[in-house]
Each structure stands twice: as structure tokens, then as C-alpha cells.
Amino acid sequence: MTPKQLVFVVAATVGVLALVLISIDWQPAALQDPARTLGVLNAQGVIRWGENPGRAPFSVFELSLFVAVGLAFVLAGVTAWQTRPNRNPGLLLVVAGLLWLAAGVRRSSDPVLFTVGVGLTLMYQPPLLQLALSFPSGVLRSRAERAAVVFFFAAWAVIAVASWAFFDPRLHVTAGASTSKNLFLLRDSPELTSAIGDVARILQVGIGLAIVAVLVARWQSGSAAYRAAFLPLWLAVIIKTASTVWVSLAVVQLTGSLSNEALLWQYPATAIVPLAVLLGLWRYRFARGALSELLVEIGAAPVSDRLIRALRRSVRDPTLSLWRWSPALAGFVDDDGVPRAVPEDGSGRAAMVLERNGTPVGALVFDEALRDQPQLLAAVQSATSLALDNQNMEQQLRDQLIEVRRSRERIVTAGDARRRELERDLHDGAQQRLVGVSMDLARARRAASPEEMKVLVAQASDELAVALAELRELARGVYPPSLRERGLGGSLTALAERSALPIELDVDLPLRPPPPVELAAYFICAEAVTNAAKHARASNLQIGVKGTAEGLSLHVTDNGIGGASPGADGGLLGLADRAAALGGSLTVTSPAGRGTTVAATLPFSADPTEDLP
Amino acid sequence: MTLRVAIADDSALLRRGLAALLSSEGLEVVCEAADAQELLGCIAAQQPDVAIVDIRMPPTFTTEGIQAATAIRRDQPGTGVLLLSQYVETENAMQLLGNGAKGLGYLLKERVSDIDDFIDALHRVAAGGTAVDPELVARMVARPHNGHQGEDELSSRERDVLELMAQGRTNQAIGKSLFLGERTVEAHIRSIFLKLGLRPEPEDHRRVLAVLTYLRQH
Numbered sequence: 001m002t003p004k005q006l007v008f009v010v011a012a013t014v015g016v017l018a019l020v021l022i023s024i025d026w027q028p029a030a031l032q033d034p035a036r037t038l039g040v041l042n043a044q045g046v047i048r049w050g051e052n053p054g055r056a057p058f059s060v061f062e063l064s065l066f067v068a069v070g071l072a073f074v075l076a077g078v079t080a081w082q083t084r085p086n087r088n089p090g091l092l093l094v095v096a097g098l099l100w101l102a103a104g105v106r107r108s109s110d111p112v113l114f115t116v117g118v119g120l121t122l123m124y125q126p127p128l129l130q131l132a133l134s135f136p137s138g139v140l141r142s143r144a145e146r147a148a149v150v151f152f153f154a155a156w157a158v159i160a161v162a163s164w165a166f167f168d169p170r171l172h173v174t175a176g177a178s179t180s181k182n183l184f185l186l187r188d189s190p191e192l193t194s195a196i197g198d199v200a201r202i203l204q205v206g207i208g209l210a211i212v213a214v215l216v217a218r219w220q221s222g223s224a225a226y227r228a229a230f231l232p233l234w235l236a237v238i239i240k241t242a243s244t245v246w247v248s249l250a251v252v253q254l255t256g257s258l259s260n261e262a263l264l265w266q267y268p269a270t271a272i273v274p275l276a277v278l279l280g281l282w283r284y285r286f287a288r289g290a291l292s293e294l295l296v297e298i299g300a301a302p303v304s305d306r307l308i309r310a311l312r313r314s315v316r317d318p319t320l321s322l323w324r325w326s327p328a329l330a331g332f333v334d335d336d337g338v339p340r341a342v343p344e345d346g347s348g349r350a351a352m353v354l355e356r357n358g359t360p361v362g363a364l365v366f367d368e369a370l371r372d373q374p375q376l377l378a379a380v381q382s383a384t385s386l387a388l389d390n391q392n393m394e395q396q397l398r399d400q401l402i403e404v405r406r407s408r409e410r411i412v413t414a415g416d417a418r419r420r421e422l423e424r425d426l427h428d429g430a431q432q433r434l435v436g437v438s439m440d441l442a443r444a445r446r447a448a449s450p451e452e453m454k455v456l457v458a459q460a461s462d463e464l465a466v467a468l469a470e471l472r473e474l475a476r477g478v479y480p481p482s483l484r485e486r487g488l489g490g491s492l493t494a495l496a497e498r499s500a501l502p503i504e505l506d507v508d509l510p511l512r513p514p515p516p517v518e519l520a521a522y523f524i525c526a527e528a529v530t531n532a533a534k535h536a537r538a539s540n541l542q543i544g545v546k547g548t549a550e551g552l553s554l555h556v557t558d559n560g561i562g563g564a565s566p567g568a569d570g571g572l573l574g575l576a577d578r579a580a581a582l583g584g585s586l587t588v589t590s591p592a593g594r595g596t597t598v599a600a601t602l603p604f605s606a607d608p609t610e611d612l613p
Numbered sequence: 614m615t616l617r618v619a620i621a622d623d624s625a626l627l628r629r630g631l632a633a634l635l636s637s638e639g640l641e642v643v644c645e646a647a648d649a650q651e652l653l654g655c656i657a658a659q660q661p662d663v664a665i666v667d668i669r670m671p672p673t674f675t676t677e678g679i680q681a682a683t684a685i686r687r688d689q690p691g692t693g694v695l696l697l698s699q700y701v702e703t704e705n706a707m708q709l710l711g712n713g714a715k716g717l718g719y720l721l722k723e724r725v726s727d728i729d730d731f732i733d734a735l736h737r738v739a740a741g742g743t744a745v746d747p748e749l750v751a752r753m754v755a756r757p758h759n760g761h762q763g764e765d766e767l768s769s770r771e772r773d774v775l776e777l778m779a780q781g782r783t784n785q786a787i788g789k790s791l792f793l794g795e796r797t798v799e800a801h802i803r804s805i806f807l808k809l810g811l812r813p814e815p816e817d818h819r820r821v822l823a824v825l826t827y828l829r830q831h
Contacts, residue, residue, distance in 0.1 A: 071684075138630055237672065413616050424674070426670070427699055428624065431625045431699050431722075432626060432627055433626070434723075435627060435630075435699075435722045435725070436626050436627060436630045437725075438629075438725070438726035439630045439631065439634050439725050440630065441726065442634070442725070442726040442727070443633065443634050443637060443728075463626075490625055500647055
């Protein structure tokens with residue numbers, strides 16, 4: 001509700017109220033005039049009421065009740081208008097309230113005001129009928145409903161005019177007198193008035209029953225959400241109807257003070273209607289209160305049955321459910337994994353799709369009646385999104401943790417494998433050769449001739465040379481000595497010199513990288529070179545290393561057969577882990593037939609908190 | 614009498630080197646096998662006096678030699694087995710010798726370069742005696758042991774005798790090695806068995822096992 005609308009409603013209310021208060025004729029005769037009795041519509045009622053000598057005069061107390069009812073309508077209307085996004089229910093309440101108040105001019109001695117007041121006496125009812133029919137949204141759904149509402153307004157207006165067209169109250173009051181001049185009057189005819197009254201009563205009772213029937217049908221087929229929302233109004237309708245029947249009967253049947261009291265009961269009975277709306281609002285607020293508890297409660301909890309139950313409780317819709325988005329099916333699935341389509345308009349169900357970065361993550365499916373409460377739904381949506389976020393984040397964290405554990409395991413396994421390999425290489429290589437050398441030398445010591453000794457010593461010397469070469473290679477595999485002495489550029493030059501393949505080397509390193517980065521870069525290049533020589537059938541290799549202040553990037557490209565993957569050979573996977581441990585990354589691009597490129601980026605200072613969700 | 618020897622080692626280099634060494638020392642090398650299966654076939658055919666077996670052989674390169682030794686001692690009691698290894702481990706020694714040390718030896722590979730000692734060990738094993746690597750024995754003797762057992766009461770000379778005894782040496786060899794008379798050696802050995810609370814064993818290979826078991830358990 002805009003401030004302008006609020007000002008307008010307040011101004012209209014004050015204006016109508018002022019008009020009513022000014023127009024009331026406080027002369028004793030006017031106060032006694034049964035034609036001016038508020039809330040009693042038709043001529044028959046006026047006649048009956050006029051026959052009752054015990055009827056009480058209009059009082060300030062009755063005026064207070066009358067004004068209170070009107071203000072209750074307006075206030076409830078304004079509240080509903082402000083709280084609900086759809087202004088219709090509030091607007092209808094305000095209109096009903098203003099019409100109710102305006103009918104107060106019936107207490108005027110001015111013929112025009114009296115006649116207008118008589119005409120407006122029951123005109124507050126059609127807006128309420130419209131409200132009941134369109135509840136809870138306030139929007140009429142079908143052409144039939146719209147036609148019915150137009151008919152209600154027209155019928156009530158026609159009945160009001162027709163009831164008074166042939167009735168002059170001044171001629172028919174037996175106890176006391178009426179001074180009210182009826183401008184609707186064509187000619188006075190008690191028979192015609194009586195007939196019109198009967199027809200009007202039948203018509204109004206029929207309409208009332210029809211509306212009750214429609215509402216009962218809706219109640220039965222409606223969801224729990226509809227019932228929860230409608231319950232207060234339902235009770236109000238029953239009480240109001242009962243009170244109207246009772247007041248009508250009382251005015252006709254009862255006498256004296258009893259009938260006076262019965263007449264006064266119409267005011268609280270009518271006031272129940274806007275109060276029922278306020279009750280509905282209270283239930284709505286309660287639901288929102290429960291929801292904010294829910295927001296606290298789900299804090300770190302995953303999307304569980306508990307959350308769904310809490311959501312159902314909050315919106316009073318036990319049919320509410322959360323469907324998850326299945327990327328595999330490109331559709332929603334329910335709790336049982338059954339694919340579901342988002343419900344269409346008019347199916348009685350409505351869905352709200354929860355999206356993250358434009359990708360659906362789930363859908364809340366609920367009773368269509370809840371559409372009327374977008375604020376509530378928005379709160380539910382954010383609660384659910386929060387829960388889904390939590391779940392996704394937890395999943396992401398779990399995935400990362402699993403990957404870290406795996407990579408840690410791979411690094412340890414690779415280290416163990418390397419140690420086993422080293423032991424094996426030493427055992428089968430240098431150690432065996434040294435035993436051989438010692439045997440040769442032992443034999444040489446006992447050689448029968450100097451010639452034989454020379455042969456044995458020469459043999460031992462050769463073995464020793466081979467053993468030394470093997471040990472050197474092994475040591476280089478453990479840690480390339482040139483790396484410490486000459487840095488990455490020097491050790492890559494040494495690598496290129498020893499390689500069986502021609503290697504073009506392009507190293508541009510303005511700063512010397514930290515030792516772990518140098519070692520990782522060296523091993524990545526060495527492994528890539530080994531793979532290229534072993535598997536790629538390459539004839540040419542290019543190594544490029546480019547450093548900045550923050551880190552280095554390198555690539556090793558061969559012109560071989562391609563088709564390599566980091567998983568196929570444990571070496572590259574281990575190096576990818578090593579790069580990841582330094583906060584860098586390693587990629588292998590190897591299209592079949594078009595060579596292999598191993599590329600890596602290695603930051604100089606790894607930030608362990610980077611990339612965390 | 615010429616000792617007939619079978620050699621099993623997956624390293625051709627060592628096989629050839631060993632065969633050349635043994636031949637030049639006048640021993641007869643009847644087969645050179647690259648794995649246990651080949652060795653067993655050769656032993657069944659040639660019935661050599663002793664087999665020199667590398668502990669680590671195909672297919673798993675772990676302790677194939679021990680299984681081969683057990684099979685040889687079971688099926689060919691006339692053939693002694695001398696196991697060679699780059700490392701000597703107590704567990705391996707006990708697995709090899711635990712069910713009887715008769716005709717079995719376990720030496721570091723590099724012992725071959727001490728030719729006299731090595732040939733002596735070969736002869737000992739071929740004759741049903743035992744050869745245990747000095748390093749292994751020294752380690753077992755020097756190892757800190759539980760409680761205040763008899764071993765603490767041994768004199769340093771008795772310790773020397775104990776080590777040589779555990780290596781499988783005869784009393785005569787011990788005496789020669791320590792420059793002692795044979796009777797003195799016997800006295801030392803009686804004293805050692807008494808202090809360790811062991812029953813005296815008449816045969817060399819039995820007392821090796823008794824001493825090794827004692828050393829391992831205390």
C-alpha cells in the first residue's frame with residue numbers, strides 16, 4: 001500500500017464519518033423513527049419494528065458500536081492491504097467498511113441523505129461476498145465468478161431500491177411515528193412491498209446458500225493450506241449468518257428490550273468478519289515467525305526430512321515437497337527419484353524453482369493457494385536455498401577433502417615406490433657389480449701369473465667404472481646436483497645434453513624460484529622428456545620455462561604420436577600431485593597424432609587458503 | 614676329493630664371476646642356474662655336494678632362495694645349501710635354520726672375496742655342518758638383551774668363542790682362529806652352555822641352532 005493510498009483511505013473514512021456524525025438528527029422523534037433504524041433493511045422490517053412500542057431510541061452507545069464496526073472493517077482492510085501483496089482482500093474490506101459507515105446517513109432528516117442511507121444499508125455485503133468467493137487471493141478466477149459478483153452488487157442495489165419504491169414509512173408506523181421522506185417512493189403499496197420483500201428474501205437466501213455450497217465444495221476439495229487460511233473466515237461467515245438470521249427473527253418476533261438487545265448483537269456479529277481477517281493475518285504472521293526460527297535452526301543442517309517438515313509447518317501445507325534437480329536427467333526428481341514435471345497453472349499445485357547461477361538446483365512444490373503469500377514463499381525460498389547451499393558447500397568440501405586425501409596417498413605411495421625402485425636399482429646394479437669387483441680382485445690376488453692378474457684387475461676396474469656411472473645416475477634421479485649448483489636453467493641444460501632426443505630449450509627466469517618449485521619444475525620436465533623418449537616416438541622436443549615475480553609456467557612439447565593421459569602413467573599423475581601440493585597445476589594435452597604438451601604453472605608462494613569455498 | 618658345486622643367481626655377472634673363482638680354486642661347478650626351478654632340476658640331475666643360492670631370485674625377488682634351500686634339504690639330503698644375500702637378516706636366518714641347521718649356510722655375498730674362508734664354509738656345509746655370517750652373529754651377540762641373563766656373565770674370551778661357535782665353526786677351527794688349544798676351547802664351550810643354561814649339544818650344527826635360538830630369544 002502506498003502512502004498516497006493510505007492517505008486516501010484515511011481521508012475517505014474521516015469524510016464519511018464526519019458526514020454521518022453531522023447528518024444524524026438527535027431530535028427525540030427522529031431517534032424513535034423505525035425507518036431510520038440502522039441495519040434493518042426492508043419495508044417489512046420497518047413495519048414490524050414500527051409496531052414494537054418497546055423499541056429503544058437510537059443512542060450514542062449504538063452509534064459507537066456502529067462506528068466501531070465500520071472502523072474495524074477499514075482498519076482490517078488497511079492491515080491486509082499492507083501485509084498482503086495482493087491488495088484486493090484489503091481493498092474489499094475497506095470498501096465494505098466505507099459502505100457500512102456511509103449507510104449511517106440514514107439517521108438524517110434530510111430526505112436525500114435518508115434515501116441514500118436506506119439504499120446503502122446492506123451494500124457492504126456484496127464486497128464481502130466477493131471476498132469470500134475470491135479467497136484467499138482476492139482475485140476472481142473465472143468469468144462466472146466475475147459475473148456472479150456483478151450480479152451480487154446489482155441485485156443488492158435493485159433490492160434496496162425496489163423494497164422502498166412502494167413503501168412510505170410515514171403511513172405505516174403504528175407505534176410512534178416516522179418523519180422520514182423516502183425519495184425512492186413511486187406510490188405506496190403494502191401488497192407490492194410485501195411481494196418484493198418475499199422475492200428479495202428468497203433471492204438473498206438462495207445466493208447465500210449457493211455461496212455456502214461453493215465454499216463447502218472448495219473446503220472439501222481444497223488443500224490443507226486453503227483450509228488453514230480460510231478457517232477464521234469460515235467461522236466468521238457462520239457466526240455472521242447465524243446472527244443475521246437471529247436479528248431478523250428477533251426484530252419480527254420478539255418484543256421490548258429483548259428485541260432491542262437482539263438488534264444490538266448485529267454489530268459484534270458483523271465486526272467478526274474483519275476480525276476474522278485479522279486472525280488470518282495473525283496466523284500468517286505466526287507462520288513467518290516459525291520460519292525465522294527455521295532459518296536459525298537449519299544453520300548447518302543438510303536438506304533433510306527435518307527441513308521439509310519445518311517448511312510444511314511454516315506454510316501450513318503438508319503437501320509441500322522439495323524436488324531435486326538431476327543434471328543427468330535434466331529435470332526434477334522427487335524423494336523417490338521419480339522424474340517430475342513442474343506443475344502447470346491451474347493444476348492446484350505451484351512450483352518455485354530454486355536456481356544457483358542460472359542452474360536449477362531444486363524446486364519447491366506446494367499448494368497453489370500459497371502463491372498468495374509471496375513474502376512467505378520468498379522466505380521459504382531463501383531458507384531452502386540456504387540449506388541447499390550448505391549441502392552443496394559440504395559436498396564440495398567433502399569432494400576436495402577426498403581429493404586431497406587421495407593425492408596425499410598418491411604422493412606417499414609414489415615416494416614408497418621410488419624408494420623400492422632405488423633399493424632394487426642399487427641391489428641389482430652397483431651392489432652386484434661391487435661384489436663382482438671384489439671377487440675379481442680376490443682372484444687377482446691369487447693369480448698364478450702376472451698376465452692373469454692384469455686381466456682380472458682390468459676386469460675389476462671396468463666393473464668399478466660401470467658401478468660408479470650407475471651410482472651417479474641413481475644419485476641424479478634422487479636429486480639432480482646441477483639444480484643446486486646451477487639452478488633450473490643449468491639442470492635443464494644438463495637434462496637436454498643427456499637426452500637421446502634433440503631438445504630446444506627456452507628458459508626465461510629473472511628470479512631464482514624457491515627450491516621446491518625448481519625441483520618440481522625439473523622433475524616435470526624430466527618426466528615429460530622420459531615419456532616422450534619412451535612412448536611418444538617423438539623426434540623433437542621443446543621445453544619452455546617463463547618466470548614472473550609470482551611464479552613460473554612451463555611447457556614440454558613433443559611432435560610424437562600423442563594420446564597420452566596423466567592417469568595412464570603414474571609418473572605424470574604424481575607430478576600433478578606435486579604441482580597441486582605447491583598450489584599449482586599440471587595439464588596434459590595430447591590429441592592423437594598431434595604431439596603431447598605437458599604444461600604446468602607453479603606459484604612461488606603457495607597460499608593454502610586459496611580456492612577454499 | 615673335488616667338491617661339486619651348483620650355482621644359482623639371477624645376475625649372470627655374479628654367476629660367471631663365482632664360477633670362474635671356484636673353478637680356479639679347483640672346485641667343480643656342475644651347473645649355473647638363473648632361478649630356483651632351474652637349480653632344482655640341476656640338483657636332481659647332478660646331485661652336487663653343495664649349492665650356492667642367491668636368496669633373491671625371480672619371480673618375486675624376495676626370499677625364493679630360502680624356499681629352494683628347504684626343498685633341496687628335504688629332497689636331496691646329500692646336497693648342502695649355502696645361501697648368499699646382499700643383506701643378512703635374523704628372520705631369514707631363523708626361517709632357514711629353524712628346522713635344523715644341518716648342511717645349511719647363510720652368508721653375505723661379499724664373503725666370496727675372502728676366498729679361503731668362503732671355500733672353508735662351502736666344505737663345512739657340504740659336510741653337513743653350518744655356516745652363519747659373522748656379521749649376523751656379531752649383531753645378535755652385541756644386541757642389548759632383556760634382563761640379566763647368563764650372557765652378561767660371559768668373559769670376553771667366551772664371547773669370542775660363542776661368536777665363532779654360532780658361525781658354525783668346529784672346535785678345531787675356533788682354537789686355530791683364537792690361538793687356543795682344543796681342550797681350552799672345549800672348556801670355554803662347557804662354561805658358555807652352563808652360563809646360558811643350555812644343554813650341551815654334541816654336534817656342531819645342533820649347537821649352532823641352540824646358540825642362535827638362545828641369542829634370538831634373550
